[in-house]
Amino acid sequence: MNIESPEALARQMPKVLLHEHLDGGLRVATLFELLAGRGLHSPAPDVASLAAWFSARALAHSLEQYLQGFGLTVAAMATPAALERVAFEAAVDALADGAVLAEFRIAPLLFEPHGVPAEAAVEAMLAGLARSALPSGLILCGMRHQFGGEVERTADLALRYAGQGVVGFDLAGPEAGFPPARHAATLARVRNAGLPMTLHAGEADVAERVLEAA
Numbered sequence: 001m002n003i004e005s006p007e008a009l010a011r012q013m014p015k016v017l018l019h020e021h022l023d024g025g026l027r028v029a030t031l032f033e034l035l036a037g038r039g040l041h042s043p044a045p046d047v048a049s050l051a052a053w054f055s056a057r058a059l060a061h062s063l064e065q066y067l068q069g070f071g072l073t074v075a076a077m078a079t080p081a082a083l084e085r086v087a088f089e090a091a092v093d094a095l096a097d098g099a100v101l102a103e104f105r106i107a108p109l110l111f112e113p114h115g116v117p118a119e120a121a122v123e124a125m126l127a128g129l130a131r132s133a134l135p136s137g138l139i140l141c142g143m144r145h146q147f148g149g150e151v152e153r154t155a156d157l158a159l160r161y162a163g164q165g166v167v168g169f170d171l172a173g174p175e176a177g178f179p180p181a182r183h184a185a186t187l188a189r190v191r192n193a194g195l196p197m198t199l200h201a202g203e204a205d206v207a208e209r210v211l212e213a214a
Contacts, residue, residue, distance in 0.1 A: 010098075017094050017102035019198075022125065023073045023110075026086045027093070028054070034076035043072070064174065070110075078114030080124040087128030087138075095134040104129065105139040105170055105198075108157060109150055118157055126165040137167030139198065142186070144171050144178040155186045159193055168196040171213075175203055180213050 028051045035042045044050035057065050077086050087104065094102045106125060108118040122140065129136045140158040142151035151171070158169040169190045171180055180187065180199055190197055201213035 013098055014100045015098050017099045017104075020090065020094065020102060020104050021070075022086055022090055022104050022106045023070050023077060025090060026073060026077070027089055030086065030089060031073060031076055034082050035072075038076060038079075040072075040075055067174065074110045075114060078111045078116050080116065080120055083111070083116070083121055083124040084128035084131075087125040088131050089128075091129050091132030091134045091136050094136075095132065099134060102134055102136040103139055103167060104136060105141050105172075107141040107143050107154070107172065109143070109146070109154055118153065122157055122161055122166070126161070129165060138165055139168040139170050140166060141170040141172040142183065143173035144180070144183065144200075145174050151183050152186050155190050158190065158195060162193075162195050168198060170198045170200070172200045175200060175209065179209060 029047050032042060032047045032050055042050060044053045054069050057069050060066065077083055090104055091102060104125075106121075108121040108125075111121045112118055122138070125138055129138060138161075140154050140161075142154040144151065155169055158166050171183060171187065180201065187197065187199075199213040202210040
């Protein structure tokens with residue numbers, strides 16, 4: 001095999017993608033187009049500048065600043081057609097990068113304030129993944145800072161669509177001040193149902209949160 005660079009080798013090697021946020025990894029050109037199509041303000045005047053805007057927040061060493069970009073992408077993606085498109089393009093791009101299996105993740109309740117019911121969001125993204133040639137699944141994220149039943153509703157959705165393309169449940173969002181123990185009953189219900197889970201821990205809080213999540 002003729003390899004010209006480490007990057008070329010990495011691209012050719014088969015790989016499994018296990019943690020890809022659909023609302024954090026969409027094509028910048030697609031995001032720019034979706035913002036314009038929905039009449040939403042872009043923080044940058046063109047695709048290249050928009051990519052630089054996101055890079056600055058990704059390298060800010062602050063989870064809170066990093067998460068600012070998600071508000072923009074969620075608003076842009078908040079139609080069933082856009083959600084299906086983003087999911088499909090994510091799978092296509094992963095396959096082009098050499099992925100042989102992928103798990104994508106999203107918090108479906110984030111689209112409800114924009115007029116898209118969580119069930120419709122899940123079904124649109126599953127439809128997009130199903131259109132691709134890449135074997136893939138969807139992990140539904142409960143946002144740990146939300147209360148009033150939102151995390152429980154997300155868990156219900158994950159269990160409802162398990163076996164139909166949903167492959168797991170995740171606890172995500174701002175970590176400091178929102179320990180996983182606050183959602184222990186929901187996490188136990190998901191675990192007892194046999195659905196795999198992932199828990200963000202130790203990213204923006206003390207190391208003990210990792211042990212608590214375990």
